[in-house]
Amino acid sequence: MKYVDVILPLPLEGTFTYSLPEDFVDSVAQGVRVLVPLGRSKKYIALVDHIHENKPEFQCKPIIEVLDRAPIVLDSQLRLWKWISDYYMSPLGDVYHAALPLGLKSLDKYKPKMELYIGLVEKYRSEESLKVLLNILNRASKQQKVLIDFLTLSHWDTLENTVPKEQIQEITRDELMNVSHCTSAIIKALLDRGILYSYEKEVGRLNTVSQPHLDRIKVLASAQQIAYDEILRQFQEKSVVLLHGVTSSGKTEIYIHLIKKALEAHQQVLYLLPEIALTVQIMQRLQKVFGNRLGIYHSKYSDAERVEIWKKQLSDEPYDVILGARSAVLLPFQKLGLVIVDEEHETSFKQQDPSPRYHARNAAIVLAMMSGAKTLLGSATPSMESYYNASIGKYGLVKLKTRYNNIQLPKIEVIDIKDRQRRKVMSGPFSTELLKAVRNALAEGKQVILFQNRRGFAPMIECKVCGWVPKCDNCDVSLTLHKNLNQLTCHYCGFTYRIPTECPNCGSTELTSRGYGTEKIEDYIRELFPEARVARMDLDTTRTRNAYERLIDDFSSGRTNLLIGTQMISKGLDFDNVSVVGILNANNMLNYPDFRAYEHAFMMMSQVSGRAGRKGKQGLVLLQTKSPELPIISQVVDNDFEGFYKNLLQERLMFHYPPFYRLIEVFLKHKKEDVVSSAGYELGNKLKSWFGERVLGPDKPAVARVKTLFIRRIIIKLEIGIDYKKVRGYLHHAQEQMIKNPRYGVLQIYYDVDPL
Numbered sequence: 001m002k003y004v005d006v007i008l009p010l011p012l013e014g015t016f017t018y019s020l021p022e023d024f025v026d027s028v029a030q031g032v033r034v035l036v037p038l039g040r041s042k043k044y045i046a047l048v049d050h051i052h053e054n055k056p057e058f059q060c061k062p063i064i065e066v067l068d069r070a071p072i073v074l075d076s077q078l079r080l081w082k083w084i085s086d087y088y089m090s091p092l093g094d095v096y097h098a099a100l101p102l103g104l105k106s107l108d109k110y111k112p113k114m115e116l117y118i119g120l121v122e123k124y125r126s127e128e129s130l131k132v133l134l135n136i137l138n139r140a141s142k143q144q145k146v147l148i149d150f151l152t153l154s155h156w157d158t159l160e161n162t163v164p165k166e167q168i169q170e171i172t173r174d175e176l177m178n179v180s181h182c183t184s185a186i187i188k189a190l191l192d193r194g195i196l197y198s199y200e201k202e203v204g205r206l207n208t209v210s211q212p213h214l215d216r217i218k219v220l221a222s223a224q225q226i227a228y229d230e231i232l233r234q235f236q237e238k239s240v241v242l243l244h245g246v247t248s249s250g251k252t253e254i255y256i257h258l259i260k261k262a263l264e265a266h267q268q269v270l271y272l273l274p275e276i277a278l279t280v281q282i283m284q285r286l287q288k289v290f291g292n293r294l295g296i297y298h299s300k301y302s303d304a305e306r307v308e309i310w311k312k313q314l315s316d317e318p319y320d321v322i323l324g325a326r327s328a329v330l331l332p333f334q335k336l337g338l339v340i341v342d343e344e345h346e347t348s349f350k351q352q353d354p355s356p357r358y359h360a361r362n363a364a365i366v367l368a369m370m371s372g373a374k375t376l377l378g379s380a381t382p383s384m385e386s387y388y389n390a391s392i393g394k395y396g397l398v399k400l401k402t403r404y405n406n407i408q409l410p411k412i413e414v415i416d417i418k419d420r421q422r423r424k425v426m427s428g429p430f431s432t433e434l435l436k437a438v439r440n441a442l443a444e445g446k447q448v449i450l451f452q453n454r455r456g457f458a459p460m461i462e463c464k465v466c467g468w469v470p471k472c473d474n475c476d477v478s479l480t481l482h483k484n485l486n487q488l489t490c491h492y493c494g495f496t497y498r499i500p501t502e503c504p505n506c507g508s509t510e511l512t513s514r515g516y517g518t519e520k521i522e523d524y525i526r527e528l529f530p531e532a533r534v535a536r537m538d539l540d541t542t543r544t545r546n547a548y549e550r551l552i553d554d555f556s557s558g559r560t561n562l563l564i565g566t567q568m569i570s571k572g573l574d575f576d577n578v579s580v581v582g583i584l585n586a587n588n589m590l591n592y593p594d595f596r597a598y599e600h601a602f603m604m605m606s607q608v609s610g611r612a613g614r615k616g617k618q619g620l621v622l623l624q625t626k627s628p629e630l631p632i633i634s635q636v637v638d639n640d641f642e643g644f645y646k647n648l649l650q651e652r653l654m655f656h657y658p659p660f661y662r663l664i665e666v667f668l669k670h671k672k673e674d675v676v677s678s679a680g681y682e683l684g685n686k687l688k689s690w691f692g693e694r695v696l697g698p699d700k701p702a703v704a705r706v707k708t709l710f711i712r713r714i715i716i717k718l719e720i721g722i723d724y725k726k727v728r729g730y731l732h733h734a735q736e737q738m739i740k741n742p743r744y745g746v747l748q749i750y751y752d753v754d755p756l
């Protein structure tokens with residue numbers, strides 16, 4: 001008797017064993033989907049991981065059906081899934097769930113797209129009979145016209161005797177209606193008369209427009225060429241190379257050359273970006289060079305489209321280059337040769353919720369190693385981890401210190417807003433210097449970017465009399481005011497609330513908003529610069545897939561000239577005409593109670609500054625802050641990444657943080673605070689008995705209740721070199737013991753490995 005171990009699309013650890021009825025033995029293989037029973041009546045689409053003859057000790061059920069003729073998940077993918085599940089301590093079922101588009105996991109979700117085609121009935125497929133037919137139709141001129149259009153489109157009009165001189169083309173009914181400007185009734189008449197016939201055919205959703213006109217690849221400037229050669233040289237010794245190139249140094253062009261080289265060697269390339277907004281611009285640049293060999297994959301694509309890309313990657317004609325956000329790392333690749341992780345420092349590469357909480361950059365490096373491929377990480381502000389790995393020789397390192405065309409990096413002026421607030425010379429969130437710079441830029445026909453890292457109108461409203469602040473019923477956070485929507489919103493659970501007219505605490509009607517979100521900045525700007533063509537880019541304005549494209553196209557083409565945005569605008573966008581960038585309040589980023597706050601703030605400020613003056617004259621950045629004296633501010637001004645990195649590294653070493661220590665955060669969640677609190681202590685003590693001083697907490701995280709669940713967190717700091725597998729074993733063991741305690745019935749325990 002044979003057995004199969006399968007992965008179920010459920011948050012369950014490991015694999016599950018079923019028996020394999022004789023009939024299925026030949027059709028089952030690793031990576032094939034099978035229908036399996038679970039519990040009394042449920043059925044799931046499971047994925048075969050392993051076929052064997054080891055009879056399990058328990059009675060196992062047989063699989064019900066085999067669903068595929070060939071594997072839909074490749075061996076390299078399964079190995080990556082297991083690595084993700086192990087390393088990030090996420091159930092394998094969660095990884096399966098995250099990787100596969102819905103249409104491949106559920107029996108009835110994916111429907112192939114069908115289209116109606118029109119053909120010419122066989123007896124009219126000769127010059128002679130067509131002539132007769134067209135004569136007959138003299139009395140039905142509309143039908144005659146449609147038929148003539150059809151013959152032209154399909155090339156049946158090239159018949160010589162019974163042989164068409166040109167290849168016959170298949171024509172859809174929609175196409176015919178479109179060209180002929182006719183109603184479906186006329187086509188129906190031709191069908192009813194037995195002149196034309198119709199048939200259905202499966203068509204893809206993927207863009208199959210004919211090859212666009214391709215641009216020639218740009219010639220690299222000498223600094224770029226040196227970097228390019230150096231990358232290739234270092235690839236001979238290292239699997240991973242970090243390209244540290246200042247903003248607008250032309251890193252993307254170097255990637256394009258590397259991709260071209262990989263394609264010439266018949267290899268596939270995965271190009272990962274942190275943000276969908278970015279894929280729009282880079283897609284346009286890559287499409288000009290690689291045309292239809294490029295496929296795009298991210299979460300704003302419909303599930304049906306994602307199913308089709310998945311299937312295409314398994315076919316004989318896969319996309320050679322896949323450009324995508326995080327989840328693209330989970331696609332099938334048959335001959336991966338190169339992975340590019342652009343803006344590798346970006347925290348959005350790490351999935352926060354739900355599980356698996358994986359880092360796509362690290363997963364991509366692992367995938368590349370498993371596939372014998374190379375990985376290039378690129379950034380103007382590398383992450384501490386990557387830069388450290390490069391500095392100790394684990395990764396290669398290539399630097400590009402000048403902007404393309406020797407354009408100067410922007411001039412950064414620091415503006416002390418504390419001082420100006422005291423002197424009462426601020427106009428709302430703007431200093432006079434910033435307003436002047438905006439005015440000048442617009443007058444010169446230039447563009448402006450304003451960065452404010454908060455969406456909504458204001459981060460909170462407050463009672464002027466008693467200080468009451470409305471909070472979410474489900475979460476431990478104050479509500480954000482969204483004035484355009486006329487509501488308060490919780491940014492943690494998404495719940496919305498009516499804006500109160502009076503304070504429930506003291507009855508006062510004096511409720512004011514505090515702080516600035518992008519919406520409020522937009523209101524100010526529209527009032528101060530009525531002539532400006534303003535756009536706003538944040539989570540609220542980019543809910544749909546096309547919204548990104550429109551915002552970026554409008555700004556690129558100059559239809560808008562002042563762009564306000566959150567961190568979304570800081571990431572690698574390439575606009576030609578931006579001369580001024582304003583950072584409205586750097587302190588928003590510096591005041592987080594998190595050891596990474598400065599790292600993130602440095603990256604954000606440097607990156608958003610990098611959007612200024614990318615072509616032509618040197619750009620100007622106005623950096624408003626309440627703490628101009630901080631070293632980080634002058635490091636941003638001087639573009640002193642190395643200095644910044646050195647300081648931070650000292651600190652990390654001293655306080656036992658990455659890259660010298662690895663962190664695992666253990667989260668506990670429960671509806672009742674007393675339950676989660678005592679569970680936190682119990683688990684904390686248990687872990688301390690094994691790991692000693694390495695365990696911190698339990699404590700309450702900054703937001704200690706989300707979606708009605710109370711949260712406790714335990715932090716474990718592990719020195720490099722510790723037996724990590726053993727640690728995971730202990731953690732799983734402790735978790736099992738906790739869950740067994742009936743007091744902790746529905747307690748949730750999960751992990752965030754390498755939290756950001």
Ligand code: ADP
Nearest residue numbers: 218219220221247248249250251252253404574
């Ligand atoms: P980065 O990715 O480092 O921010 P980009 O690759 O976006 O920089 O380059 C900045 C700008 O310079 C882009 O508009 C790009 O088209 C242009 N550019 C870079 N390298 C070249 C080149 N070799 N030839 C022509 N234009 C280039």
Ligand code: ZN
Nearest residue numbers: 463466503506
């Ligand atoms: Zn009040």
Ligand code: ZN
Nearest residue numbers: 472475490493
């Ligand atoms: Zn909430």
